[in-house]
Amino acid sequence: xxxxxxxxxxxxxxxxxxxxxxxxxxxxxxxxxxxxxxxxxxxxxxxxxxxxxxxxxxxxxxxxxxxxxxxxxxxxxxxxxxxxxxxxxxxxxxxxxxxxxxxxxxxxxxxxxxxxxxxxxxxxxxxxxxxxxxxxxxxxxxxxxxxxxxxxxxxxxxxxxxxxxxxxxxxxxxxxxxxxxxxxxxxxxxxxxxxxxxxxxxxxxxxxxxxxxxxxxxxxxxxxxxxxxxxxxxxxxxxxxxxxxxxxxxxxxxxxx
Amino acid sequence: xxxxxxxxxxxxxxxxxxxxxxxxxxxxxxxxxxxxxxxxxxxxxxxxxxxxxxxxxxxxxxxxxxxxxxxxxxxxxxxxxxxxxxxxxxxxxxxxxxxxxxxxxxxxxxxxxxxxxxxxxxxxxxxxxxxxxxxxxxxxxxxxxxxxxxxxxxxxxxxxxxxxxxxxxxxxxxxxxxxxxxxxxxxxxxxxxxxxxxxxxxxxxxxxxxxxxxxxxxxxxxxxxxxxxxxxxxxxxxxxxxxxxxxx
Numbered sequence: 001x002x003x004x005x006x007x008x009x010x011x012x013x014x015x016x017x018x019x020x021x022x023x024x025x026x027x028x029x030x031x032x033x034x035x036x037x038x039x040x041x042x043x044x045x046x047x048x049x050x051x052x053x054x055x056x057x058x059x060x061x062x063x064x065x066x067x068x069x070x071x072x073x074x075x076x077x078x079x080x081x082x083x084x085x086x087x088x089x090x091x092x093x094x095x096x097x098x099x100x101x102x103x104x105x106x107x108x109x110x111x112x113x114x115x116x117x118x119x120x121x122x123x124x125x126x127x128x129x130x131x132x133x134x135x136x137x138x139x140x141x142x143x144x145x146x147x148x149x150x151x152x153x154x155x156x157x158x159x160x161x162x163x164x165x166x167x168x169x170x171x172x173x174x175x176x177x178x179x180x181x182x183x184x185x186x187x188x189x190x191x192x193x194x195x196x197x198x199x200x201x202x203x204x205x206x207x208x209x210x211x212x213x214x215x216x217x218x219x220x221x222x223x224x225x226x227x228x229x230x231x232x233x234x235x236x237x238x239x240x241x242x243x244x245x246x247x248x249x250x251x252x253x254x255x256x257x
Numbered sequence: 258x259x260x261x262x263x264x265x266x267x268x269x270x271x272x273x274x275x276x277x278x279x280x281x282x283x284x285x286x287x288x289x290x291x292x293x294x295x296x297x298x299x300x301x302x303x304x305x306x307x308x309x310x311x312x313x314x315x316x317x318x319x320x321x322x323x324x325x326x327x328x329x330x331x332x333x334x335x336x337x338x339x340x341x342x343x344x345x346x347x348x349x350x351x352x353x354x355x356x357x358x359x360x361x362x363x364x365x366x367x368x369x370x371x372x373x374x375x376x377x378x379x380x381x382x383x384x385x386x387x388x389x390x391x392x393x394x395x396x397x398x399x400x401x402x403x404x405x406x407x408x409x410x411x412x413x414x415x416x417x418x419x420x421x422x423x424x425x426x427x428x429x430x431x432x433x434x435x436x437x438x439x440x441x442x443x444x445x446x447x448x449x450x451x452x453x454x455x456x457x458x459x460x461x462x463x464x465x466x467x468x469x470x471x472x473x474x475x476x477x478x479x480x481x482x483x484x485x486x487x488x489x490x491x492x493x494x495x496x497x498x499x500x501x502x503x504x505x
Contacts, residue, residue: 036360121344128307129342133406134331134360 021238024216025208031136031143041144049110049145049211050152054159056109057102061160064097065089065167073176085176086183087190089168094191094199095255098161100247103206106153107239111214114145115235118218119228127219142215146208153207154200161199198254205250206243213239258283259304259414259446264313265470266299273299274310275470281463283318283413286440286447288457288478290492291467292501297450300467301416304448305334317414328361335407335445339419341399343391343406350387353377353405362410376405380435397428404432408439415440417449421456433459454493457481466492468501 068089076082118141121127130137165187172178214235221231259281266274273296281287289297302308304315306322315322322330343352353373357364364372374384380401391399400420407415417436421429433456440447440460449460457464458478465475466489474486481493491499 038359124340125338125342126344128302129336129338129344131307132305132331132334132336133356134328134362135355 020220021212021216024219025212027138028142028146028212028215031138032147034139036139038140038144041140042148045144045148046152048113049106049148049207050156053106053109053152053156056105057156057160058163060101060105061093061098061164062167064101065093065164065169066171068092068097068164069168069171069176073172082176083186085172085178086168086186089172090165090187090191091195093164093168094161094195096199096247096251098164099157099199099202099206100243102157102160102203103153103210103243103247104240106149106156106207107210107213107243108236110149111210111217111235111239112232114211114214115218115221115232116228118215119221119231122219122221123223123228137219142212142219145215146211149207149211150204151207153203153210157203158196158200161196194254198250201254202247202250205246209242209246210239213242258316258318259448260314260316261300261304262314262316264300264303264310264315266296266303266308266310273470274303274313276313277467277470277472279465279472279475281446281448283446284444286437286449286460286462287465288449288451288461288463289465289467290451290454290457291473292492293452295467296470297467298418301336301418301448301450305336305416306330332356332360332362332410333413334416335410335412335414336416337400337403337407337418337420339422341391341396341403343399343402345391347390348387349377349382349389349391349394349402350374352391352402353387353409355406356410372409373405376409377402379408379439380405381431397424397431400424400428400432401435404435404439408443411443412445414446414448415443417447417451417460419451419453420449421451421453426455429453429455430459436460454495457493468492 069085072085072088073082076084121141127137130140169183169187172183173180217231217235217238221227261277261279264274264277265272277300279300289300291297299308303310304322306327317325317333344355347355350370350373351358353376354369356362357369357372358366370387374387377384377386382398382401382405386394386398391402394402420432420436424432436447436449437460447460449456451457461478463475464478464481466473468488474484474489476484481489484490487500491501
């Protein structure tokens with residue numbers, strides 16, 4: 001009976017957490033369209049989340065594109081299909097690997113940082129101070145971060161896609177003896193607008209998830225250094241899991257027909 | 258005037274406030290004393306609406322604080338937090354002028370900066386401090402900046418949460434004097450939470466002792482030393498023996 005009770009408690013705990021996160025995300029969305037707005041905070045976050053994540057996303061895309069080209073070439077050689085390298089690299093990067101790996105890297109960098117910053121603000125009473133200064137913490141802290149992440153992730157992933165395809169191109173041309181012009185032609189011929197749009201839509205969702213998880217766990221951080229540490233870990237873990245789960249759902253929505 | 262009537266608050270199974278009744282007249286400096294964990298901070302947070310009481314009523318000038326429009330309501334208050342609670346990412350003047358840079362009290366940036374520098378001067382800090390960041394300041398300077406922020410918008414009511422904790426005796430004396438001067442000068446109502454009996458004597462018009470989630474004793478500061486209540490006597494003289502358990 002104790003085991004069953006334990007399983008029940010865990011299950012209820014998970015349901016309760018999902019409910020709390022859903023309410024938090026709904027509140028964040030509702031505050032997005034209600035004044036006051038804090039454009040300066042938004043621009044600061046746009047720079048931090050968007051611009052400063054570019055090296056991480058770019059390097060991830062570059063090496064992933066290169067490795068993907070090698071993998072597809074060696075796998076395709078088993079049934080004489082080496083020529084599909086450019087198109088598979090492009091589709092793989094744009095549809096899946098660009099948004100998912102970009103999302104996971106940004107989750108590691110941004111969700112952790114947001115949770116640590118807001119968690120520290122909470123334990124040092126800065127969140128209470130904001131409230132006493134007539135400033136809603138959700139509007140001042142959460143909305144600029146969520147909006148900045150949701151808008152900047154598609155741009156980051158678009159740049160990452162180009163860099164990833166370039167990674168595949170460099171490996172294809174220098175290591176696998178592809179003709180440079182033919183590689184580019186194959187890439188562009190097989191890539192469709194819907195591939196790009198689906199990837200960017202995923203990126204926007206992942207950006208929303210990353211910032212929302214960072215803010216939620218920061219705002220609900222426990223006391224002291226340990227509490228902030230746990231909030232940081234929870235933010236990264238939950239953002240990563242939600243990115244992978246929502247990626248599957250979005251892929252079903254976009255491509256299952 | 259602030260009136261708390263039969264205010265209760267529990268966190269889970271832990272009952273923190275068990276019927277607090279407290280009246281603070283306008284322009285009066287009330288100091289709440291009591292052991293750690295007796296609910297002093299929660300009392301202040303209930304008045305500010307940071308924590309919602311389970312039952313009871315809190316009135317500000319006869320109006321229920323729960324019914325007030327939040328922005329206008331909070332504009333009447335200033336608060337000095339125990340650790341300062343300064344925003345790390347903002348410079349000192351931006352911290353002080355925080356309320357003047359946004360919301361209903363928004364002023365032009367230059368004017369807000371001027372007011373911030375004036376408030377910094379009022380708490381004994383030079384204009385050079387204005388462009389520094391909180392992390393560059395000592396604990397005493399951070400407290401002064403927090404005090405400047407609390408008074409920046411000339412509030413009607415100011416809360417001081419452990420204003421001298423962590424400061425050396427001289428700096429604690431400076432902060433106590435500043436609080437007293439500012440409260441008298443502004444004619445503001447002040448509620449201070451402290452364990453520091455020197456602060457109590459320097460700041461208070463009236464003293465209330467919170468124990469067991471209720472106001473145990475309340476009276477003018479002049480009557481504090483002659484108080485016959487054994488709880489008050491033990492607390493103000495720091496005796497290990499008495500009705501208040503040393504281990505809580």
